[in-house]
Amino acid sequence: MTRIGIVGVGGMGTFHARTLAGLAGVEVVVVADPDGDRTEPLAREIGCESSPDPLATAARDDLDGVVIASPDETHPELAIAALQAGSYVLCEKPLGATLADARHVVDAEVALGERRIQLGFMREYDAAHVQLAEAIGTIGAIDHVRLVHRNANRQRRPIEQIVVQSLVHEAHSVRFLTGHEVTEVTAFGAGPDGTGSFRHVLVHARLSNGGHAALEFDDGGFAYEVSVEVLGRDADAVTGQPLRAVTRRDGSVDVHLGADWFGWFADAYRVQDDAWVASIRHRQATGPTTWDGYAAQAIVEAAMMSLETGRSIPVDVEARPDLYA
Numbered sequence: 001m002t003r004i005g006i007v008g009v010g011g012m013g014t015f016h017a018r019t020l021a022g023l024a025g026v027e028v029v030v031v032a033d034p035d036g037d038r039t040e041p042l043a044r045e046i047g048c049e050s051s052p053d054p055l056a057t058a059a060r061d062d063l064d065g066v067v068i069a070s071p072d073e074t075h076p077e078l079a080i081a082a083l084q085a086g087s088y089v090l091c092e093k094p095l096g097a098t099l100a101d102a103r104h105v106v107d108a109e110v111a112l113g114e115r116r117i118q119l120g121f122m123r124e125y126d127a128a129h130v131q132l133a134e135a136i137g138t139i140g141a142i143d144h145v146r147l148v149h150r151n152a153n154r155q156r157r158p159i160e161q162i163v164v165q166s167l168v169h170e171a172h173s174v175r176f177l178t179g180h181e182v183t184e185v186t187a188f189g190a191g192p193d194g195t196g197s198f199r200h201v202l203v204h205a206r207l208s209n210g211g212h213a214a215l216e217f218d219d220g221g222f223a224y225e226v227s228v229e230v231l232g233r234d235a236d237a238v239t240g241q242p243l244r245a246v247t248r249r250d251g252s253v254d255v256h257l258g259a260d261w262f263g264w265f266a267d268a269y270r271v272q273d274d275a276w277v278a279s280i281r282h283r284q285a286t287g288p289t290t291w292d293g294y295a296a297q298a299i300v301e302a303a304m305m306s307l308e309t310g311r312s313i314p315v316d317v318e319a320r321p322d323l324y325a
Contacts, residue, residue, distance in 0.1 A: 139232025
């Protein structure tokens, strides 16, 4: 039996808890969050312990794996505590609230000498992205990638939250799909309001192979939607759309996309969680690495600096440790 602890039981942590509790051979032992109104009902539903202390839970030595779905700034301390306790970790993105925080986790895992952490970049498990990654291998050298991410939020969010929590997915996807690093970014924002935030953010990124990419995020779109288009020397490749019923009425054709990102990627999250449990059983971490989290953090921090200064900003990261080669 694989024994799992869940740290942070907001929407994402609750989803992980229910998904993992439904997998054969998995026991969710404890759910932890300072908010007892969240943990206690979930603990009763799953039939597990409830804890108000996330750090003590992450540091337990009787768990095989720990899911970290707590606020961003808590990820590094919790991940390192779980590593030191001998657990494998599934950490939601971002790896930390800052690049320096993310680097602390990289250094802790490198000092351990083995991979134990998987980052929650679930698009690596999404069927449309997996199919696109396979197709990219047939289209020749990559000249351009366009990644579009639309949310349907009614209220503006702080620009830091948009970039670090949402656009970070595109920062990872461009590396995952192309196999190339981002070397420089120039970011633009449109639709600022009284809070200084933006509805739309565009990041132009130069790639290490000489190509370039456009990372687009719309925080107030008509629906939730994610798409990627890759232009190769020999052919182009585009992500397929999720299958939806088509309604024809009153001279119009309607396809309901929905506004729920859980719905769009629910299957990818389930595949991700199943793959993570399998990696624990094989004692070999797989999927997006701690280094991937660090590299994505470097891209979004450069994008934030570009938004603040109006300049192009190089993406500087240290040499990748051999552990992640």
